[in-house]
Amino acid sequence: MITIQELNEIKQKTLENMKLRLQEDSGKGLHGKHVLICGGPGCHSSNAEGIKKAFKEKIKEKGLDKEIKVSLAGCFGLCETGPNVEIYPDGIFYAHIKIEDIDEIVENHLCKGKIVERLLYEGSLKDGKIKQVSEVDFYNKQKKIALRNCGIIDYESIDEYIALDGYQALAKVVMEMTQQEVIDIVKASNLRGRGGAGFPTGRKWETAYEYKANKKYVICNADEGDPGAFMDRSILEGDPHSVLEAMAIAGYAIGSDQGYIYVRAEYPIAVRRLQIAIAQAKEKGLLGKNIFGTDFSFDIELRLGAGAFVCGEGTALMESIEGRRGMPRTKIYRTAHRGLWQKPTIINNVETFANVPAIIQNGVEWFKNIGTEDSPGTKVFALGGKIKNTGLIEVPMGVTLREIIFDIGGGIPNGKKFKAVQTGGPSGGCIPEEHLDTPVDFGSLGRLGSIMGSGGMIVLDEDDCMVDIARFFLDFTVEESCGKCVPCREGTKRMLEILERITKGEGTPEDIDRLESLAETITNGSLCGLGQTAANPVTSTLKYFRDEYEAHVYEKRCPAGSCQSLLEFFITEDCIGCTKCARNCPVSCISGKVKERHVIDTEKCIKCGTCMEVCPTGAVIKK
Amino acid sequence: MEFEFDWEANEEKVKELKIFMEENKRKKGALIAVLHEAQDLFGYLPIEIQKMISEELKVPLSEIYGVATFYSHFSLIPKGEYKIGVCLGTACYVKGAQEILDKVEKTLGITVGQTTPDRKFSISATRCLGACGLAPVLMINGDVYGRLKPGDVEEILNKYR
Ligand SMILES: Cc1cc2nc3c(=O)[nH]c(=O)nc-3n(C[C@H](O)[C@H](O)[C@H](O)COP(=O)(O)O)c2cc1C
Numbered sequence: 001m002i003t004i005q006e007l008n009e010i011k012q013k014t015l016e017n018m019k020l021r022l023q024e025d026s027g028k029g030l031h032g033k034h035v036l037i038c039g040g041p042g043c044h045s046s047n048a049e050g051i052k053k054a055f056k057e058k059i060k061e062k063g064l065d066k067e068i069k070v071s072l073a074g075c076f077g078l079c080e081t082g083p084n085v086e087i088y089p090d091g092i093f094y095a096h097i098k099i100e101d102i103d104e105i106v107e108n109h110l111c112k113g114k115i116v117e118r119l120l121y122e123g124s125l126k127d128g129k130i131k132q133v134s135e136v137d138f139y140n141k142q143k144k145i146a147l148r149n150c151g152i153i154d155y156e157s158i159d160e161y162i163a164l165d166g167y168q169a170l171a172k173v174v175m176e177m178t179q180q181e182v183i184d185i186v187k188a189s190n191l192r193g194r195g196g197a198g199f200p201t202g203r204k205w206e207t208a209y210e211y212k213a214n215k216k217y218v219i220c221n222a223d224e225g226d227p228g229a230f231m232d233r234s235i236l237e238g239d240p241h242s243v244l245e246a247m248a249i250a251g252y253a254i255g256s257d258q259g260y261i262y263v264r265a266e267y268p269i270a271v272r273r274l275q276i277a278i279a280q281a282k283e284k285g286l287l288g289k290n291i292f293g294t295d296f297s298f299d300i301e302l303r304l305g306a307g308a309f310v311c312g313e314g315t316a317l318m319e320s321i322e323g324r325r326g327m328p329r330t331k332i333y334r335t336a337h338r339g340l341w342q343k344p345t346i347i348n349n350v351e352t353f354a355n356v357p358a359i360i361q362n363g364v365e366w367f368k369n370i371g372t373e374d375s376p377g378t379k380v381f382a383l384g385g386k387i388k389n390t391g392l393i394e395v396p397m398g399v400t401l402r403e404i405i406f407d408i409g410g411g412i413p414n415g416k417k418f419k420a421v422q423t424g425g426p427s428g429g430c431i432p433e434e435h436l437d438t439p440v441d442f443g444s445l446g447r448l449g450s451i452m453g454s455g456g457m458i459v460l461d462e463d464d465c466m467v468d469i470a471r472f473f474l475d476f477t478v479e480e481s482c483g484k485c486v487p488c489r490e491g492t493k494r495m496l497e498i499l500e501r502i503t504k505g506e507g508t509p510e511d512i513d514r515l516e517s518l519a520e521t522i523t524n525g526s527l528c529g530l531g532q533t534a535a536n537p538v539t540s541t542l543k544y545f546r547d548e549y550e551a552h553v554y555e556k557r558c559p560a561g562s563c564q565s566l567l568e569f570f571i572t573e574d575c576i577g578c579t580k581c582a583r584n585c586p587v588s589c590i591s592g593k594v595k596e597r598h599v600i601d602t603e604k605c606i607k608c609g610t611c612m613e614v615c616p617t618g619a620v621i622k623k
Numbered sequence: 624m625e626f627e628f629d630w631e632a633n634e635e636k637v638k639e640l641k642i643f644m645e646e647n648k649r650k651k652g653a654l655i656a657v658l659h660e661a662q663d664l665f666g667y668l669p670i671e672i673q674k675m676i677s678e679e680l681k682v683p684l685s686e687i688y689g690v691a692t693f694y695s696h697f698s699l700i701p702k703g704e705y706k707i708g709v710c711l712g713t714a715c716y717v718k719g720a721q722e723i724l725d726k727v728e729k730t731l732g733i734t735v736g737q738t739t740p741d742r743k744f745s746i747s748a749t750r751c752l753g754a755c756g757l758a759p760v761l762m763i764n765g766d767v768y769g770r771l772k773p774g775d776v777e778e779i780l781n782k783y784r
């Protein structure tokens with residue numbers, strides 16, 4: 001069992017070693033340095049471990065392994081430029097680092113103090129001046145609460161978590177506060193669920209607290225269903241203790257001694273880091289019996305999901321933990337009354353939990369000063385698609401979509417034009433240019449026909465066909481519908497068939513009406529959120545991009561040039577008359593003389609794409 | 624395609640699974656944990672093993688089959704020695720992941736969810752691998768390949784042939 005004194009001792013001792021990184025110490029001469037390597041999912045995929053090893057070896061070779069520390073940390077956010085490396089206390093950000101580059105960084109930067117400009121992240125060089133990490137555009141509009149430790153601490157070190165005030169909130173709660181006081185803070189903060197629906201967390205906790213029972217449960221929903229997002233994963237991998245601490249706080253508040261984390265089996269790294277973190281917390285007595293010497297005990301177990309999107313839905317998740325097919329329950333009881341094994345249960349999302357210790361530590365006023373009145377605090381987004389700075393960001397609620405996409409995200413690459421931004425994954429919708437100045441919060445995105453969702457944000461450009469995007473999400477929903485309700489099971493299938501017809505150029509005008517009527521039935525006639533929101537990708541694209549549907553149906557044309565069956569190959573003025581395309585066309589439908597522009601007979605063309613592949617000047621295009 | 628389960632070759636693993644079941648069968652909701660363990664051990668859930676689990680846990684086979692087929696993580700056929708996961712997450716999709724998947728399927732002559740007869744390769748479509756910065760992405764047994772073009776597929780697969 002750990003005491004608060006011991007906790008503070010660990011904190012002081014570890015902080016001493018972290019000063020360089022926190023830029024509180026300028027380093028002893030040239031040498032006191034800390035090399036931090038991003039170990040987030042993206043950089044991990046591009047050999048972050050290998051880079052760490054190479055740094056260590058080279059530094060050892062130089063005999064500097066006493067002065068220079070090397071460690072891996074959670075996601076830095078700028079996945080686009082990975083693998084990323086930061087050098088502290090200088091605050092220098094190196095991007096796209098390869099093993100071959102490491103010698104140069106060690107020799108020049110670490111040994112001689114000469115920054116290797118060639119390898120700097122391009123955003124940190126402006127007018128010949130080198131900016132620190134914290135000053136680059138990508139970071140300076142962000143505000144980190146849920147990700148406060150990601151990219152700073154070593155994710156496998158409980159001591160480093162403790163050094164940055166970890167487990168202080170839990171100590172305060174169990175030793176100084178009553179259950180009602182904890183709930184009052186969470187309620188007053190107006191923290192809303194980050195899993196998508198935005199339900200007030202404090203209210204949920206209060207309901208479970210007030211209900212008397214001999215056993216209650218706390219569940220962390222780490223099933224991360226949105227197919228194009230990785231926020232929760234990054235928190236679990238980069239700062240697992242923040243979730244454990246918050247779950248214990250929730251356990252204290254509602255009177256539960258058992259927590260479960262339902263995490264996707266497809267996230268083996270997150271699973272491993274959680275296992276390590278739970279073992280560390282138990283060893284220190286921060287989980288287990290009589291935490292901080294009080295009579296509060298709390299344990300956490302992992303339960304692995306098995307790849308079913310619907311299990312992100314609270315009651316389906318409980319069915320799954322109970323060992324059955326994950327099909328949502330009919331909502332006769334609230335889960336706060338009868339949830340897991342028919343006992344009062346609260347379920348919160350990973351990011352929601354990650355906010356809790358910070359709120360307890362810094363107070364309600366601090367939290368409410370960030371974000372908007374409707375939605376205080378911040379939101380983490382996984383920014384992807386046709387955007388320059390793909391990555392993980394956390395912004396105060398109320399910033400506009402435009403700021404996210406153009407200031408933080410750096411806009412659309414390759415000089416293309418922005419078309420829409422998709423939020424909320426399969427339950428969300430597409431938002432067009434004219435609404436880009438909408439502030440991001442739960443209310444405003446809902447009014448646009450999309451939802452905040454769990455944080456997937458995919459940017460689409462002029463090359464993306466909106467009908468096909470709707471088709472993509474419906475394809476997903478059909479696959480994932482659990483099959484309990486007819487409107488969801490059959491309706492989504494029919495919608496998908498219609499969308500497939502339209503993208504193949506076989507759609508009829510009635511199809512558009514049919515989509516609208518199906519959307520209404522599915523939305524109103526489904527039991528769970530999956531069915532109730534399944535039509536959103538279709539209704540939102542119909543609302544803002546109806547002309548694209550109509551072009552497919554009436555003109556058999558895909559304005560974005562994306563639907564294969566509707567495309568025609570065309571040779572532009574860039575043709576130099578090399579005859580290569582004509583020689584390679586399997587149906588000989590290209591004619592033209594040497595050194596003259598060639599022409600494709602679109603009647604005969606079978607759209608194999610060979611001509612496009614072989615053309616040396618890129619003169620063959622699809623339109 | 625039929626894949627025969629070899630009891631003899633798997634004797635040790637079967638023993639291991641039995642121990643796991645013994646340790647866990649009194650826990651509430653143990654079935655899914657047992658199926659995870661079995662899938663980790665054998666690489667899939669042979670019907671023979673499902674029958675064994677049914678007897679040990681006293682759960683009807685129909686229920687086990689129902690659970691095993693509900694969750695996409697569980698497979699009823701063996702996976703290949705090299706498991707190819709093509710990310711069909713949204714970020715990868717808008718960057719052309721479908722063409723990558725088509726190319727992988729065409730090159731190996733099998734579709735998503737299938738295994739080549741020599742049990743060398745199997746293909747699955749995954750959701751976001753957290754590497755959207757590298758989209759489109761595919762993963763082979765933990766090795767991630769990013770910023771792919773359909774033309775890169777052949778060369779990557781050749782490394783494993
Ligand atoms: C089909 C479906 C999938 C969901 N998937 C997730 C998910 O992956 N992660 C999550 O936290 N919430 C998910 N939710 C929302 C949960 O039902 C629930 O609202 C949430 O976990 C509550 O936590 P919060 O209040 O902290 O957001 C999903 C809901 C539905 C209907």
Ligand code: SF4
Nearest residue numbers: 482484485488528531
């Ligand atoms: S709405 Fe769909 S996913 Fe939800 S319970 Fe009904 S059939 Fe299942």
Ligand code: SF4
Nearest residue numbers: 585605606608609611
């Ligand atoms: S797409 Fe194929 S068939 Fe059509 S013109 Fe080009 S090479 Fe010929």
Ligand code: FES
Nearest residue numbers: 710712715752754
């Ligand atoms: S969508 Fe493919 S890695 Fe994220």
